Amino acid sequence: MSQPIADEMLLDPLRRPDADSLHRLQERLAHTAADEGLLDIAYRTVDTPVGTLLLAATARGLARVAYARENHDVVLADLAARISPRILRAPARLEPVVRELDEYFAGHRRQFDLPLDLSLAAGFRREVLAHLPEVGYGTTASYTALALRSGRPRAVRAAASACARNPLPVVLPCHRIVRSDQTLGGYVGGVDAKQTLLTLEMAGSR
Amino acid sequence: MPLPPFEDVVARHGPTVLRVCRALLGWERAEDAWAETFLAALKAYPDLPSGSNVEAWLVTIARRKAIDQHRATVRQPVPLPDLPDRPAVDRYPVETDRDLWQALAELPFKQREAVTYHYLAGLPYLEVAQILGNSTDAARRAAADGIKTLRHTYLKDQP
Numbered sequence: 001m002s003q004p005i006a007d008e009m010l011l012d013p014l015r016r017p018d019a020d021s022l023h024r025l026q027e028r029l030a031h032t033a034a035d036e037g038l039l040d041i042a043y044r045t046v047d048t049p050v051g052t053l054l055l056a057a058t059a060r061g062l063a064r065v066a067y068a069r070e071n072h073d074v075v076l077a078d079l080a081a082r083i084s085p086r087i088l089r090a091p092a093r094l095e096p097v098v099r100e101l102d103e104y105f106a107g108h109r110r111q112f113d114l115p116l117d118l119s120l121a122a123g124f125r126r127e128v129l130a131h132l133p134e135v136g137y138g139t140t141a142s143y144t145a146l147a148l149r150s151g152r153p154r155a156v157r158a159a160a161s162a163c164a165r166n167p168l169p170v171v172l173p174c175h176r177i178v179r180s181d182q183t184l185g186g187y188v189g190g191v192d193a194k195q196t197l198l199t200l201e202m203a204g205s206r
Numbered sequence: 207m208p209l210p211p212f213e214d215v216v217a218r219h220g221p222t223v224l225r226v227c228r229a230l231l232g233w234e235r236a237e238d239a240w241a242e243t244f245l246a247a248l249k250a251y252p253d254l255p256s257g258s259n260v261e262a263w264l265v266t267i268a269r270r271k272a273i274d275q276h277r278a279t280v281r282q283p284v285p286l287p288d289l290p291d292r293p294a295v296d297r298y299p300v301e302t303d304r305d306l307w308q309a310l311a312e313l314p315f316k317q318r319e320a321v322t323y324h325y326l327a328g329l330p331y332l333e334v335a336q337i338l339g340n341s342t343d344a345a346r347r348a349a350a351d352g353i354k355t356l357r358h359t360y361l362k363d364q365p
Contacts, residue, residue: 005361007353011325013303014225014310022220025237029216029244038248043213080211086248087211 030090040084042093048105050193055094061115062097065168067189107204110137112171120167128162135176138205142180207256212248215260222327223264229310229322230272239275243268262333265323309360317352324349
């Protein structure tokens with residue numbers, strides 16, 4: 001005789017994991033949410049030569065690119081608090097971004113042509129970010145030069161801080177800003193990533 | 207505490223809500239109810255008071271969707287197909303599960319609900335009673351009656 005089944009275990013067969021159905025349902029939800037205008041932030045990850053990048057976009061455009069060392073869970077929680085908690089993994093909205101990043105890392109793209117949402121940066125920081133694309137592919141500029149371009153020549157420290165907190169690294173090329181003594185300086189993705197991007201661009205601009 | 211990204215809510219509670227939808231509606235109609243539940247939840251999510259029991263909130267929405275579907279079915283009876291006991295084998299991943307889902311579906315709706323919320327969703331009777339709009343004792347009794355019937359119909363235990 002087997003032991004009688006406890007009430008708590010009677011329904012155990014109905015608790016079988018069903019990852020396939022849930023995966024399908026999540027995708028369907030992401031699509032419907034986007035169609036109904038309820039998807040405030042869509043995100044996905046992409047593997048690149050500088051590691052796995054998190055990409056997050058609002059309906060207006062790309063709002064965040066994050067390195068793995070920034071901790072993607074922390075970044076998403078921050079987006080939930082600062083923009084909206086209506087966040088879903090939804091690759092479709094990020095497809096043009098992935099395409100341009102692939103081209104960039106293959107050395108075939110020198111500038112990004114994507115709608116951007118700069119709502120995570122305000123004031124002078126935003127001003128600095130807007131001037132980053134003026135530093136051309138395969139070249140570098142100093143933090144001093146960036147401060148000058150941004151209209152506040154003496155705000156070198158603030159310009160450096162704006163780079164350090166760039167919400168859109170790679171796409172807004174803060175990796176091209178180096179110290180006046182030509183040493184690399186810091187980078188949100190780590191110095192190795194900065195070196196990798198600059199080396200890639202040197203090769204691509206030859 | 208700010209709200210976590212909604213994706214976390216889907217990942218954490220999606221499986222439970224799917225089980226609840228399947229238990230209240232059967233395997234076939236459950237996925238539409240799941241989709242409607244999470245879409246409605248996404249819409250209301252930014253206004254969810256912090257500290258809310260998210261699982262109980264989602265189960266409440268799922269219940270409303272399930273009852274809507276039951277009412278719609280009653281209002282517009284779908285003509286029965288010619289196969290009165292068409293095999294449901296392909297709809298259930300495991301053959302033995304079918305008898306249990308079937309036994310659950312045959313319970314009076316209140317018992318089916320009480321068993322689902324307490325034993326499948328893992329909600330305490332206090333929460334179950336709030337969802338059902340009755341007392342904790344009544345919720346406990348409905349679940350106990352449901353389990354007793356399941357033992358008889360599914361396990362073939364002697365009453």
